[in-house]
Amino acid sequence: xxxxxxxxxxxxxxxxxxxxxxxxxxxxxxxxxxxxxxxxxxxxxxxxxxxxxxxxxxxxxxxxxxxxxxxxxxxxxxxxxxxxxxxxxxxxxxxxxxxxxxxxxxxxxxxxxxxxxxxxxxxxxxxxxxxxxxxxxxxxxxxxxxxxxxxxxxxxxxxxxxxxxxxxxxxxxxxxxxxxxxxxxxxxxxxxxxxxxxxxxxxxxxxxxxxxxxxxxxxxxxxxxxxxxxxxxxxxxxxxxxxxxxxxxxxxxxxxxxxxxxxxxxxxxxxxxxxxxxxxxxxxxxxxxxxxxxxxxxxxxxxxxxxxxxxxxxxxxxxxxxxxxxxxxxxxxxxxxxxxxxxx
Amino acid sequence: xxxxxxxxxxxxxxxxxxxxxxxxxxxxxxxxxxxxxxxxxxxxxxxxxxxxxxxxxxxxxxxxxxxxxxxxxxxxxxxxxxxxxxxxxxxxxxxxxxxxxxxxxxxxxxxxxxxxxxxxxxxxxxxxxxxxxxxxxxxxxxxxxxxxxxxxxxxxxxxxxxxxxxxxxxxxxxxxxxxxxxxxxxxxxxxxxxxxxxxxxxxxxxxxxxxxxxx
Numbered sequence: 001x002x003x004x005x006x007x008x009x010x011x012x013x014x015x016x017x018x019x020x021x022x023x024x025x026x027x028x029x030x031x032x033x034x035x036x037x038x039x040x041x042x043x044x045x046x047x048x049x050x051x052x053x054x055x056x057x058x059x060x061x062x063x064x065x066x067x068x069x070x071x072x073x074x075x076x077x078x079x080x081x082x083x084x085x086x087x088x089x090x091x092x093x094x095x096x097x098x099x100x101x102x103x104x105x106x107x108x109x110x111x112x113x114x115x116x117x118x119x120x121x122x123x124x125x126x127x128x129x130x131x132x133x134x135x136x137x138x139x140x141x142x143x144x145x146x147x148x149x150x151x152x153x154x155x156x157x158x159x160x161x162x163x164x165x166x167x168x169x170x171x172x173x174x175x176x177x178x179x180x181x182x183x184x185x186x187x188x189x190x191x192x193x194x195x196x197x198x199x200x201x202x203x204x205x206x207x208x209x210x211x212x213x214x215x216x217x218x219x220x221x222x223x224x225x226x227x228x229x230x231x232x233x234x235x236x237x238x239x240x241x242x243x244x245x246x247x248x249x250x251x252x253x254x255x256x257x258x259x260x261x262x263x264x265x266x267x268x269x270x271x272x273x274x275x276x277x278x279x280x281x282x283x284x285x286x287x288x289x290x291x292x293x294x295x296x297x298x299x300x301x302x303x304x305x306x307x308x309x310x311x312x313x314x315x316x317x318x319x320x321x322x323x324x325x326x327x328x329x330x331x332x333x334x335x336x337x338x339x340x341x342x343x344x
Numbered sequence: 345x346x347x348x349x350x351x352x353x354x355x356x357x358x359x360x361x362x363x364x365x366x367x368x369x370x371x372x373x374x375x376x377x378x379x380x381x382x383x384x385x386x387x388x389x390x391x392x393x394x395x396x397x398x399x400x401x402x403x404x405x406x407x408x409x410x411x412x413x414x415x416x417x418x419x420x421x422x423x424x425x426x427x428x429x430x431x432x433x434x435x436x437x438x439x440x441x442x443x444x445x446x447x448x449x450x451x452x453x454x455x456x457x458x459x460x461x462x463x464x465x466x467x468x469x470x471x472x473x474x475x476x477x478x479x480x481x482x483x484x485x486x487x488x489x490x491x492x493x494x495x496x497x498x499x500x501x502x503x504x505x506x507x508x509x510x511x512x513x514x515x516x517x518x519x520x521x522x523x524x525x526x527x528x529x530x531x532x533x534x535x536x537x538x539x540x541x542x543x544x545x546x547x548x549x550x551x552x553x554x555x556x557x558x559x
Contacts, residue, residue: 058494067495068442068469111444111468152447156404189403216523218399277494277524284494312494 039095039139040181043267043306044208044240049330050141051323052096052271052309053089054316060085060100070112072104075124082125086132090140092316093323096309097133097140098184099125101175102147106167107159111150118167119174126178143184143210144175146197153192156223161196168200176205185211186271187246187311189221191233198237209238210307212245212269215256227256228263235266243269246311249276250288250296254303261303268305272296274313286313290321297322301329348384355388356395358408360415367416377423381460385416389458393543406451406542413458424460431462433553434484438470440499445492448522451542452488459546461486472506480512485556486549487513489535491522501533508534517552521545 042048060071063081074082086097103109104121114121126144133140149167151159172183183205185197194211201209213221213230220226227244234242242264244256253272260268275287288296297308308326310318347370354363363385370380392409395401435456439449446468453463464482466474475487487507491497500520507513519537520530521544530538537552539545 061495065495066442067493067499068444108444150445150447152403152407156407157447217402220399220402222403224402224404276526277497278526278529284498 040141040208047267047306049301049326050095050307050309051093051319051326052269052307053086053094053098054310054314054319055274055312056082056085056098056100056102056145058313059088059315070103070109070114072101072109072121072125073112073114075100075104075121075128076117079124079128082128083132086129087135088316089319090132090136092320094309094316094319095139095141096143096307097129098143098145098309099129099175099178099180101125101145101171102186103150105146105149105171107149107151108147118170119177122171122174123178126175126180130179141181142179143182144172144178144180144207146171146175146183146185146201147187148189148193153190153196161192164193164196165200168197169204172197172201172207173204176207180207182208182210182240185209188213189225190223191225191230194230194234195237198234198239202238208240210241210269211239212243212271214246215244215253216247219252219256227259231260231264235264239266241267241269241307243271243305243307245269245271246273249273250293254296254299257300257305258303261305264304267307269307269309270300270305271309271311272314273311274315274318277313288313288318290315290317293318294321294325298325298329301326348387351380351384352388352391355385355409355412356392358405358412360408360412363412363416364419367419371419371423377420377427378429380416381420381424385413386459389413389455389543389546393546396541396543403447403451406455410451410454410458414454417458417460432460432550433486433556434462434464434482435486435488435549436464436466436475436478436482436484437488438466438475438478438490439468440489440491440496440503441469441471442499443491443493443496444468445490448492448542449488449490452490452521452539452545455542455546456488456549459550461549472503472510475503475507476510476513479507479510479516485516486552487516487518488545488549489518489520491520491525494524497522497524497529500535504534517556519545519548519552 043050057071082100101122106115106118109115129142133142149164151157153159183201188194198209211234215221215227231242244253247253250272257270277284277286300308351366367380392401437453439446453465456463464478491500504518517536520535521539527538537548539548
């Protein structure tokens, strides 16, 4: 009643917490900032840290998803299995839960005769992730995951640009309705497809749009796009943060992030695979252990990447190890803020 | 011969119009189809394949070159057949059951056709029965299988075993490929060949053809 306007509440809190010795005090500034600005805004505008989650698909397979079955279909028929994966990442202290919607666009779902279910699948997925996020008792963001169409765009392939954009529009509308905090366009190879997805998101919802591409062929995407070219184009398209995911494991991706870090004006993201899959004793495993993933996460952090998670083969253990290392590094980081910039 | 170099350059640039024009001109000048193919077009593909392997060319360049190659092959194929030049061999191709990815597999099909193979493309989600049926119907002795997912790659071994056990599938040479695979895995599941990308696939199948001929 008294505080109908949360702005008033913050103003009063601000005055109460104002340090006795005067305005610029870094300690209180950080404290205030961390209480009043959300995780997402801090990442996007103030260089804040986001510990991403890890793989969804390989986790669902471990819990009984059949090869060839659409992982996205589980959002409707076995929501509890999806929820459990989110829960495991929330328990491992991830700051972000990515919806189980990587292949939930019209083109990928049509391979499972689910193309008319795009709205339902995406809305359900957003709801499942939100439920897990709310149950955590701390702020966790929900990322609306959007993967490629799986087709090559004209003129190289057969898919018209407008059809790709329309498919992404349909997906991002459903994710926004489902209540995601931002959109995460992932594992892209083609800058034209990135443009289709980004334009679709900008025209159909007001959410921040983050994007990562996969540079798995000699340090470029399979379409031959180099990291710097990709980052520049993404900035021009108005993407809020950009980076790399999937690929040939953490070591190759580190070099890619270094290439981008020098000149990027937007925050950077990295979500590598846990190495390349290998078959041993009839089991597929990925070579990179949680400890090595943590070392890699730190090196990416040092180059300036602030949203660090994992892709195929990463598990809650990888996220926990990386998150612990990253938060220690975050606390120790030399702050570049001049004292007078402590609060802004 | 400079015309051969022009043909090769046309393939490398993916310039379909000039490749088709040069092919027609060479035929009109009385050149044999097999010469145009072996001395002009295929050397062009070889150069591009090497660039691809070095990371100097990527999917768009390969797609354009394969399209140019296929356009020229449309003209040359009837002539090659009429003059008794046989295709390098029939290949049954498919992405394994459970896997819906086909960009890489389609590229392999295009490259194989360009190199002179006859390709029977089963598309995606192909199980052992479909592979066996296609071998029976076509009499193909070569088979290619791709998987893009770690989950579907683990099914390849079982499918290969079933094919080998079937009557039509005995003695068929099988090559596998796809992003998550490597040579060690291909050996482990009993494949005869492994190709890490579409350009290597052509060499791999040529090798398997040679292996078929030397019992």
